[in-house]
Amino acid sequence: MIDNALVQPPTVLSSSEGYASDAIDLMPKIRASDVNVSYSGNQAIKNVNLDIKSKAVTALIGPSGCGKTTFLRCINRMNDLIESCEVTGNITLDNEDVYGADVDVVVLRRRIGMVFQKPNPFPKSIYENVAYGPRIHGQAAKGDELDEIVERSLIRAGLWKEVKNRLEAPATGLSGGQQQRLCIARAIAVEPDVILMDEPCSALDPIATARIEELIDDLRTKYTIVIVTHSMQQAARVSQRTAFFHLGELVEENDAKVIFTNPSDERTRAYVTGSIG
Amino acid sequence: MPGVVERHRGEERFRRFGLAAIAVSMSFLAFFLISIIGTGYGAFIQTAIKIDVDLTLLEIGLEEGFATEDLAKVRYRSVVRAGMRALIPEDLGRRESRALYRLIGAGAEFELRDKVLAQPDLVGSVVSFWLTSSDDVDLYNKAGSTEAAEQQTRLTAKQIEWYSELKSNDRIKTRFNWIFLTGSDSRDPEVAGVWGATVGSFFALGVCLLLSCFVGVLAAIYLEEFAARNRWTQFLEVNINNLAAVPSITFGLLGLAIFLGFFGLPRSASLVGGMVLALMTLPTVIISSRVALQAVAPSIREAAFGIGASRVQTVFHHVVPLAMPGILTGTIIGMARALGETAPLLMIGMVAFIADAPTSLTQPASALPVQVYLWADSPERAFAEKTAGAILVLLVFLLLMNLMAVILRRKFEK
Numbered sequence: 209m210i211d212n213a214l215v216q217p218p219t220v221l222s223s224s225e226g227y228a229s230d231a232i233d234l235m236p237k238i239r240a241s242d243v244n245v246s247y248s249g250n251q252a253i254k255n256v257n258l259d260i261k262s263k264a265v266t267a268l269i270g271p272s273g274c275g276k277t278t279f280l281r282c283i284n285r286m287n288d289l290i291e292s293c294e295v296t297g298n299i300t301l302d303n304e305d306v307y308g309a310d311v312d313v314v315v316l317r318r319r320i321g322m323v324f325q326k327p328n329p330f331p332k333s334i335y336e337n338v339a340y341g342p343r344i345h346g347q348a349a350k351g352d353e354l355d356e357i358v359e360r361s362l363i364r365a366g367l368w369k370e371v372k373n374r375l376e377a378p379a380t381g382l383s384g385g386q387q388q389r390l391c392i393a394r395a396i397a398v399e400p401d402v403i404l405m406d407e408p409c410s411a412l413d414p415i416a417t418a419r420i421e422e423l424i425d426d427l428r429t430k431y432t433i434v435i436v437t438h439s440m441q442q443a444a445r446v447s448q449r450t451a452f453f454h455l456g457e458l459v460e461e462n463d464a465k466v467i468f469t470n471p472s473d474e475r476t477r478a479y480v481t482g483s484i485g
Numbered sequence: 486m487p488g489v490v491e492r493h494r495g496e497e498r499f500r501r502f503g504l505a506a507i508a509v510s511m512s513f514l515a516f517f518l519i520s521i522i523g524t525g526y527g528a529f530i531q532t533a534i535k536i537d538v539d540l541t542l543l544e545i546g547l548e549e550g551f552a553t554e555d556l557a558k559v560r561y562r563s564v565v566r567a568g569m570r571a572l573i574p575e576d577l578g579r580r581e582s583r584a585l586y587r588l589i590g591a592g593a594e595f596e597l598r599d600k601v602l603a604q605p606d607l608v609g610s611v612v613s614f615w616l617t618s619s620d621d622v623d624l625y626n627k628a629g630s631t632e633a634a635e636q637q638t639r640l641t642a643k644q645i646e647w648y649s650e651l652k653s654n655d656r657i658k659t660r661f662n663w664i665f666l667t668g669s670d671s672r673d674p675e676v677a678g679v680w681g682a683t684v685g686s687f688f689a690l691g692v693c694l695l696l697s698c699f700v701g702v703l704a705a706i707y708l709e710e711f712a713a714r715n716r717w718t719q720f721l722e723v724n725i726n727n728l729a730a731v732p733s734i735t736f737g738l739l740g741l742a743i744f745l746g747f748f749g750l751p752r753s754a755s756l757v758g759g760m761v762l763a764l765m766t767l768p769t770v771i772i773s774s775r776v777a778l779q780a781v782a783p784s785i786r787e788a789a790f791g792i793g794a795s796r797v798q799t800v801f802h803h804v805v806p807l808a809m810p811g812i813l814t815g816t817i818i819g820m821a822r823a824l825g826e827t828a829p830l831l832m833i834g835m836v837a838f839i840a841d842a843p844t845s846l847t848q849p850a851s852a853l854p855v856q857v858y859l860w861a862d863s864p865e866r867a868f869a870e871k872t873a874g875a876i877l878v879l880l881v882f883l884l885l886m887n888l889m890a891v892i893l894r895r896k897f898e899k
Contacts, residue, residue, distance in 0.1 A: 211882055289790065317793035324791070330803060340802070341792040391788070398792055471666035 215411035237262035237402060237432040238283060245278050252278045253456045265424060265433045267447035269440060274438045274453040279332030280404050284320040285313050318345055320402040326411050327387035329379035334371050337379045337390055341398040357397055365393035366423050385416025392423065403447060405435040416432045423444050440480055444468050495653050521873050523800060528874025531662035532623040533615040534589060535652060536568040542607050556602055561594040573647060586643055590617035592676035620674040620867035622648060626657060665874060669842050670851060679875050681842040685755050685823060685850030685880035692759020693766060698816055699771030709778040710800045729768035736765040737832025745833060752834040753849035761829045765818035773815025775810040810897040819889040821883050827854040853879045
């Protein structure tokens with residue numbers, strides 16, 4: 209399997225050769241243009257245009273029901289699973305249309321991992337949880353390689369020390385925070401480019417939350433991360449770029465500092481100062 | 486606070502109603518079990534008469550140096566009758582002798598033959614054997630020769646006299662009725678057993694399990710996990726739910742028309758019985774499997790899809806294993822229902838008198854509930870306890886199947 213390619217043969221633009229390194233950083237990893245989503249005719253998001261920078265954390269904030277999760281799930285086409293959901297517009301990953309006719313969602317979702325609101329480990333062993341992805345994608349030829357991938361992913365997710373002696377124990381026996389880090393390990397085991405996180409800390413206590421936030425900060429050097437969060441403090445702590453959604457529209461997107469200190473839109477100011485939401 | 490007392494009283498009232506409901510249903514169950522066991526236990530006990538059988542060569546018509554095959558040709562009926570006559574000292578006329586012979590069971594000569602064939606070295610001497618009595622003696626003996634038993638029995642006064650004499654000589658005993666478990670249907674209650682019907686039921690259930698499990702579970706997985714939700718699948722769903730409520734005899738008619746009429750499969754065969762039962766259990770299996778699949782948390786599906794598992798991988802690696810306890814329970818409950826089903830089997834001719842246990846799926850066979858139905862219809866009084874006994878065997882089977890469902894469920898839930 210060739211990295212950086214949703215379909216074979218890869219299109220010319222997906223190759224990074226010939227660009228200077230900061231040019232890549234400037235080029236958006238994901239570009240959404242005129243994205244509209246409706247559920248059985250009810251419009252959930254309207255005309256969203258958003259560029260997501262590579263190797264940075266982009267936080268999507270906004271009041272409940274504003275469409276941030278819907279938008280997130282458009283990126284790896286999880287919305288395909290909801291039959292009444294209709295997506296129009298264009299989303300590209302490395303300049304390739306995510307909704308293109310020849311795109312295989314299996315390959316797409318390998319490249320765009322996802323962490324969900326509630327920790328959802330498989331009811332299997334800790335090892336099996338991490339090994340499942342690489343195994344179905346044929347990323348490990350031998351058992352040793354798989355062991356290595358599992359160890360590396362757990363180390364990167366900051367869980368290795370806690371579970372290395374009980375890899376065969378059921379994952380459901382871990383605490384909530386550990387389960388969520390296991391889910392992150394499971395997502396990064398298949399070596400994605402992008403990790404989508406849908407309120408990953410909403411079911412966790414403050415200490416577990418702090419650990420996940422630290423982890424997100426570490427992962428930023430290697431992955432493009434998009435995180436949906438209800439907590440403005442969390443968005444301020446972890447993100448470099450912040451996008452504010454309101455009633456299905458993308459109101460404003462900018463550097464996190466600007467959004468939280470000097471937003472240009474009145475609605476953003478009202479939300480971040482706590483007067484609406 | 487106002488109304489608190491009234492609320493507590495309401496709770497207490499509801500608790501009493503609930504307990505009363507449980508007591509009523511439990512008493513029905515207890516009544517049913519007591520009456521069935523009370524009648525049916527007799528089927529597992531039989532009366533035997535000790536007869537001194539003269540197996541000397543002259544008596545059985547063989548000469549020194551006979552071949553073992555010749556032993557099978559001996560007229561054991563006369564040997565048994567001679568033994569019976571020897572029990573009664575007085576001289577008997579023809580008619581009286583015949584009345585005496587009727588004390589011993591219809592299968593006694595075969596019982597004796599099998600015993601002699603098993604031990605050929607007994608030939609040449611006089612040997613005592615316990616042979617099964619006739620059903621009338623059996624009933625009279627088990628009733629404890631009370632006045633009520635005397636009124637009900639078909640034995641004549643003379644026969645009762647002989648019986649009492651044998652009894653006082655310790656030549657009458659009761660023993661466990663193996664024939665009931667190892668024999669097949671017979672016109673004579675004392676040699677009738679449930680083995681043939683049990684084998685027939687077993688074959689039919691095997692066919693039913695294979696068909697309804699594969700077809701039913703695959704249909705449920707497809708409908709639940711792969712099919713689009715549209716008018717067509719809604720139509721299917723309504724029809725499956727309706728089929729689950731269709732009277733079972735209708736499936737028998739369907740089987741008669743299609744399997745026997747159109748495909749020309751053999752009549753009375755357990756293969757066709759199984760196929761008809763599968764038609765009947767399919768809706769149940771599909772519905773319960775779908776419920777089990779629906780009960781798997783959507784977050785598991787999302788987790789699998791989220792790391793790029795395909796639909797088939799998601800379903801077979803994660804969803805089906807989690808739904809397995811429910812699917813199994815549903816299937817076994819469907820099977821248990823099929824085990825007790827009579828009506829559809831009547832339609833395809835599994836109601837015939839079958840004196841031998843079937844050895845293949847296409848041979849004529851009976852089934853346990855059909856056997857119950859047949860015996861319940863027989864005029865001999867001794868069949869009443871056989872009927873209840875067969876019901877007990879059926880209940881034990883059901884109990885075992887439900888136990889299996891519980892064990893499998895526990896195992897898969899780990």
